Amino acid sequence: MRGETMMIEAKKDHTLTEQLTDEFQHLDWSNWETANKSTKDLQQQALDRLCMEEPDWTYVAARYRLNELYETIAADRFCDSENVYERFPETINYLTNDRIYSKAIRHHYNEQDQRELMKAIDPALDKQFTFLGLHTFIDRYLAKNHENHVVELPQERFMVIAMVLMQNEPKDKRLSLVKEAYWAMANLYMTVATPTLSNAGKTHGQLSSCFIDTMDDSLRGIFDTTTDAATLSKNGGGIGIYLGKVRSKGSSIKGFKGNSSGVLPWMKQLNNTAVSVDQLGQRQGAIAVYLDVWHKDIFQFLDAKLNNGDERQRTHDLFTGISLPDLFMERVESREDWYLFDPHEVRQQMGFSLEDSFDEQKGEGTFRQRYEACVQNPDLSHHKVPAIDIMKRIMISQLETGTPYMFYRDEANRMNPNAHKGMIYGSNLCTEIMQNMSQTTVIEETTRDGTIIITKHAGDYVVCNLSSVNLSKAVPEDVLERLIPIQVRMLDNVIDVNDLEVPQAKLTNEKYRGIGLGTYGWHHLLALEGIRWESEDAVNYADGLYEKIARLTIEASAQLAKEKGTYPAYSGSDWDKGTYFSKRGLGSNWDKTMKKVEQHGVRNGYLMAIAPNSSTAILAGTTASIDPIYRKEYAEEKKNFRIPVTAPDLTPDTTWFYKAAHDIDQHWSIKQNAQRQRYIDQGISFNFYVKNTIKAKELLGLHMQAWKEGLKTTYYVRSTSSEIEDCESCAS
DSSP states (O other): OOOHHHHHHTTTOHHHHHHHHHHHHTSOGGGSSOSSOOHHHHHHHHHHHOSSSSTTHHHHHHHHHHHHHHHHHHHHHTSOGGGGGGGHHHHHHHHHHTTSBOTHHHHHSOHHHHHHHHHHOOGGGGGGOOHHHHHHIIIIISOBOTTSOBOOOHHHHHHHHHHHHTTTSOHHHHHHHHHHHHHHHHTTSEEEOHHHHHHTTBSSOOSOOEEEEEOOSSHHHHHHHHHHHHHHHHTTOEEEEEOTTSOOBTOOBTTBTTOOBOSHHHHHHHHHHHHHSOBTTTBOOOEEEEEETTBTTHHHHHHTTOSSSOGGGOOTTEEEEEEEOHHHHHHHHHTOEEEEBOHHHHHHHHSSOGGGOOOSBTTBSHHHHHHHHHHHOTTSOOEEEEHHHHHHHHHHHHHHHSOOEEEEHHHHHHTOTTGGGOBOOOOOTTSOOOOOBOOOEEEEEEEETTEEEEEEEOOOOEEEOEEEEEHHHHTTTTOHHHHHHHHHHHHHHHHHHOOOSSHHHHHHHHHHOOOEEEEEOHHHHHHHHTOOSSSHHHHHHHHHHHHHHHHHHHHHHHHHHHHHOOOTTOTTSHHHHTHHHHHTTOOGGGHHHHHHHHHHOOSOSOOBOBOOOHHHHHHHTSOOTTOOOSOSEEEEEETTEEEEEEOTTOOTTTGGGOOOGGGSOHHHHHHHHHHHHTTOSSOBOOOEEEOTTOOHHHHHHHHHHHHHTTOSEEOOEEETTOOOOOOOTTOO
């Protein structure tokens, strides 16, 4: 029972896990409180034995939890628990009639189709979950009835998602594509984003993770932005909002100087929206706001999440991000002055918007030319402050609250493959999405026959369509070549089957067909491969692996373009001109991929982004995103449970390669991400893990290295003294 080999192999061999479970049931219970244990008691006893020395008790506990689920579902379906998966067509019919499933499933798949797909369902795959993974799946993702009781099984959820995402594919290959998508998800080679995992096939909710808007500098624009954010938050989306076009405190309104109250009141409004319009009743809304570091309101913005000071000036429920040009980082490094401006006054006095430019080359470009012109204009008001003072305030806030996020705008725009169509001002809630953004404006508002007609110019309202490869499973089992083509197709199909209530988001989604294929399980994979995090081997491994993933992703999108056509904004893009590859220094080993793009184009204007995906990594029993483990052993605590967890596949062999996040030299993490970023057209949700004793000089050094290495963003600064709740909207 306690044999090390049996414990290590329990997860990998279902028979051994069953032996473990059986032996566990027949243990001498004299040392326990009672001899007669229920399933739930046995489940808890297994969890109590879970530790670093015997980590695979999690699979024993999961088996009891699974049996409990089967018994509950069997009672509802009037069958034995061994036969719960044999009622798939009847379940679809019942849940559709009960208004839990959408009618679209029955519309696209007749009973014969449903029975064929039922045969493809593999119930044995339910046994691969850890206890926490299975608990998370049941608690948060499986369909529930109107009394909030679970009415769906894990493999049914995967199959329904596959059916929904493939419903518009040609009839002659639809079922085979459904089976392929099911294979990818059911084997935990990949997971779809949390909104897709939760909502696909149901009567409510949309499928995309995050959205990014640009707030217009007008009263109507400000309130429209808030309304749209509330609408999307209601349906489970996380929101990123760029505030940099809004005039600063003390700016003029209709020519009257000193009347503007700046961005903070609108932040307060968004803060209240995030709290009051929750996400499907599960959690409060999540909104991130971005502001340029040259905006006059920058200091108020940086203080908005602090725990001390005037509460009337605080927005504790918003997340903040700073848009940083290269020039600012240069001034920080050289300890020079920095100037703050009012964007409204700049537009009036200079005839351009400073935020609408960037440096096309490192060290030179349009932004610094315009910035210097603003500095030299005697008619333009400004505040002068040492650049390092702003950076100090940024770091103080980061160590206390984890934010602001850092967004390096010049690099993001230089590498934007669709710069011919717009600008990138900021990122999303989790800092991995970088796509063209612009504000929506009202052109006119008229009345006719008792009807109000509002005409708007639709801006680029970014939509994040995400899913992620489970590196710890897909790489060792060598399935990337099969996996990524179906994954890209699934992502592309999200765009067509999704239901978005904000019209400009729908238009932008269709215009660029942007997707974000990401990864998780990186630290788990390193441990399995015997590679230390703090090593050149890890850096080189990241380089080779992400080059392969990028190539497969681009080729899959090119194949879809051959089949279905390119995205509408393709003409004039870096993909169209062939400069996408040369900008990144990709050489002759990319000739095959380049030729495919040259022949067919690509289906998707944006392709890769690495999200935090903490919750779906839990479901898959691996490590989150590209992050290191928190500790080898810890307790996962949420509002309704506390579950012990160990690092995945923890054995005497792998334990040496699991170093805790806060003990890792973060410079090595930056090096790894610099290699990844070369192949990723969007961004990476990249956290700094630092101890609360870190010196300002050391934290500044990390930020400077991240900028110099070409990272586009950094996410949270996770210090040992701060508690940060993970973004779940972008979990994929």
